[in-house]
Amino acid sequence: MAANSVRARHLSKVALAAIAIVFAAAWGPAWAQAPATNFKVTIEKKRIDVGDGMTYDAWTFDGIVPGPQLRVRQGDEVSVELLNTTPDAHGLNIHAAQISPEHFGGATKGTLQYKFRADVPGVFVYHCNGIPILDHIGHGMYGAVLVDPKNGWPSGPAQEITLVQSELYGTPRANGRIIPDHTKMLEAHPDFVVFNGQLNKSGAEHPISIKVGRLVRIFFVNAGPNLTSTFHVAGVIFSTIYHGGNPDNLLHGTDNLVVGPSTGAVFEFKVTEPGDYRFMDLDRAHEYNGAMGVFRAEP
Ligand SMILES: [Cu+2]
Numbered sequence: 490m491a492a493n494s495v496r497a498r499h500l501s502k503v504a505l506a507a508i509a510i511v512f513a514a515a516w517g518p519a520w521a522q523a524p525a526t527n528f529k530v531t532i533e534k535k536r537i538d539v540g541d542g543m544t545y546d547a548w549t550f551d552g553i554v555p556g557p558q559l560r561v562r563q564g565d566e567v568s569v570e571l572l573n574t575t576p577d578a579h580g581l582n583i584h585a586a587q588i589s590p591e592h593f594g595g596a597t598k599g600t601l602q603y604k605f606r607a608d609v610p611g612v613f614v615y616h617c618n619g620i621p622i623l624d625h626i627g628h629g630m631y632g633a634v635l636v637d638p639k640n641g642w643p644s645g646p647a648q649e650i651t652l653v654q655s656e657l658y659g660t661p662r663a664n665g666r667i668i669p670d671h672t673k674m675l676e677a678h679p680d681f682v683v684f685n686g687q688l689n690k691s692g693a694e695h696p697i698s699i700k701v702g703r704l705v706r707i708f709f710v711n712a713g714p715n716l717t718s719t720f721h722v723a724g725v726i727f728s729t730i731y732h733g734g735n736p737d738n739l740l741h742g743t744d745n746l747v748v749g750p751s752t753g754a755v756f757e758f759k760v761t762e763p764g765d766y767r768f769m770d771l772d773r774a775h776e777y778n779g780a781m782g783v784f785r786a787e788p
Contacts, residue, residue, distance in 0.1 A: 526559075526561050526565050526566070526567050526568070527567075527568045527569075527570065528559045528567060528568070528569050528570070528583075529569075529570040529571075529572070530550040530551050530556060530557065530570075530571055530572070530581070531550070531551055531552075531571075531572040531573075531574065532548070532549070532550065532571065532572065532573045532574065532575055532579050532617075532630075533548075533549050533550075533551065533552045533574075533575075534546075534547070534548055534549070534575060535547055535549050535552050536666070537549065537552075537553070537554055537629065537686070538687065539554075539657060539667070539681070539683065539686065539687050539688060540683070540687035540688035540689050540690055541665075541688040541689060542665045543661050543665040543666070543667055543688070544665055544666050544667065545629065545657060545659070545667045545669065546628075546666070546667070546668050546669060547628055547629035547669075548577075548579075548617070548625060548628040548629055548630050549629050549630065550581075550617075550630060550632060553686075554629035554631075554655075554686040555629075555631055555632040555633060555653040555655070555685065555686055555710075555712065556615070556630070556631065556632030557632060558632060558633050558634075558635065558651060559583070559615065559632065559633070559634045559635070560634075560635040560637070561585075561607045561634075561635070561636055561637070562607070562636070562637045562638075562639065563607060563608065563609070563610045563636055563637065563638055563639040564606065564607065564608065564639055565606070565607050565636075566604060566605075566606050566607075567583075567585075567586075567604065567605055567606070567607055568602070568603075568604050569581060569583065569586075569601075569602065569603050569604065569605070570600065570601070570602050571594070571597070571600065571601040571602075572600050573597060573598055573599055573600065573601070576598070577598075577619070578594075578595065578596045578597055578598055578619050578620075579594070579595075579597055579617050579618070579619040579625065579630070580593050580594030580595035580596070580597050580601060580617055580618030580619055581593060581594065581601060581615060581616075581617060581618060582615060582616055582617070582618040582622075583605070583613065583615040583634055584613035584614050584615065584634065584751065585605070585607050585609065585611070585613040585615075585634045585636050586603075586605035586607075587605065587608065587609070588603065588605050590618075592605075593618040594618055595618035595619055595620055595622075596619075596620070597619075607636045609636065609735060610636045610637065610638040610639070610734065610735055610736065611636055611731070611733045611734035611735040611753060611755075612633065612634070612635055612636075612708045612709065612710055612731075612733065612734030612753030612754060612755055613633070613634040613635075613636070613710070613733075613734070613753050614631060614632070614633065614634065614710050614711075614712055614751045614752070614753060615631065615632050615633075615634050616630055616631040616632075616712065616751065617630030617631070622714070623674050623675065623714050623715075624669075624671055624674060626655075626712060626713060626714035627656070627658055627669055627671075627674040627714050628669050629655075629686075631653070631655065631712040631713075631714075632653070632712075633651055633653050633708060633710040633753070635651070635708050635734070636734075638736055642706065642736070642755075643729075643736050644704060644706070644728075644729060644757055645704070646704070647703070647704035647705060647706035647757065648699060648700070648703055648704070648705050648706065649706045649707075649708065650697060650705065650706070650707050650708070651685075651707075651708045651709075651710075652684050652685060652707055652708070652709050652710070652768075652782075653684065653685055653686070653709075653710045653711075653712055654682065654683070654684055654709070654710070654711045654712065654718050654720075654748075654770065654780060655682075655683060655686065655711075655712040655713065655714075656679035656681070656682050656683075656713065656714065656715060656716055657669075657679055657680055657681040657682075657683060658670045658671075658673040658674045658678070658679050658680060659673065659680060660680060661680070667680070674714065674715070677715035677716065679715070679716065679778065680778070681778050681779045682716065682770065682775040682776075682778045682779045682780040683779050683780070684768075684779075684780065684781075684782050688779045689779070690782065691782030691783060692781070692782060692783060693765065693783050696765065696782070696783035696784065696785035697782065697783065697784050697785070698784075698785055698787060699760065699766075699784045699785070699786050699787075700786065700787060700788075701759075701760055701761065701762060701763055701786050701787065701788050702759055702760075702761070703759065704728075704757060704758075704759055705757065705758055705759065705760075705784070706755060706756075706757050707755065707756040707757075708734065708753070708755060709748060709753060709754045709755070709756055710752075710753045711748045711749065711750055711751070711752055711753070712750070712751065713750025713751055714750055714751075715750055716750060716770075716772070716775060717747055717748065717749050717750065717772070718747070718748045718749075718770040718772070718775065718780070719745050719746070719747050719748075719770055719771035719772055720745060720746055720748055720754070720756065720768070720769075720770060720771075721744060721745040721768070721769055721770075721771045722756075722758065722766050722767070722768045722769075722784065723766055723767045723768070723769070724760070724764070724766050725744070725758045725760065725766060726742055726743065726744045726758070727740075727742075727743055727744065727746075727756050727757060727758045728741065728742070728757050728758055728759065729741060729755070729756075729757040730743055730746050730754060730755065730756050730757070731754060731755040732746065732754055733752070733753060733754065734753045734754055734755045745771055760784075760786045762786070763786050763787055763788055764785075764786055765783050765784070765785050765786075766783070766784040766785075766786060767781060767782070767783055767784075768781065768782050768783070768784060769781040769782075
């Protein structure tokens, strides 16, 4: 797909219309055997690059969309600190946490802190808990949480790749600036669907390199906020899929999985010959609007 093509298609539609710091610190004797992780993020409003010459007036964790990836091991104690220096209320809901949702805030100004133990392995989303959550995710406040199984992934070592799918809502201005559009969010009518926050980030001009015969493990999160994704890699039947990223939720020999919004999965595969293997959301409108990329397999 040529650069700017998604935007070009979009702009032509407009014209036709009338123009997501780790340190060791045990805090409790009961959990003393487990490593401790501190997940500290700062809320920042920032105009970010979303590819194809466009920007998005985002609300972010640490100035990036998706926010920083949180990766821990099953059984780890996780300390969460959210620093909010904006005048607006935000929060932080981590789907790997089994605690009262009251901890997640949402009407929070200033600093929010809580702890949880990552008991269940998997791939989860985290997102801002500000109201309406729709708008906070729609503005860019989400990221991926990986909880590695206590004894490692059953298939062993692999090339690991995180893909976070999400939606951008708003008509780009002539200068490429997108101001997020609440009405379009409410109608679940995105202008673009992206992987890892940008159009064409991993397109044919910047493919993700993989190796023939080497296991690839994709940590997939559909951050939404609205669309369901049917994830697929052309020319591939996944050897293993874990729904939710939990090895207990096992599928073999399947070529796609439907992943709802705010949901994760693990996909594993190998390729047997070199080539460009396109990955996509099989909802073709989502693909057309940007939900695609390329794995380039080399010998
Ligand atoms: Cu927020």
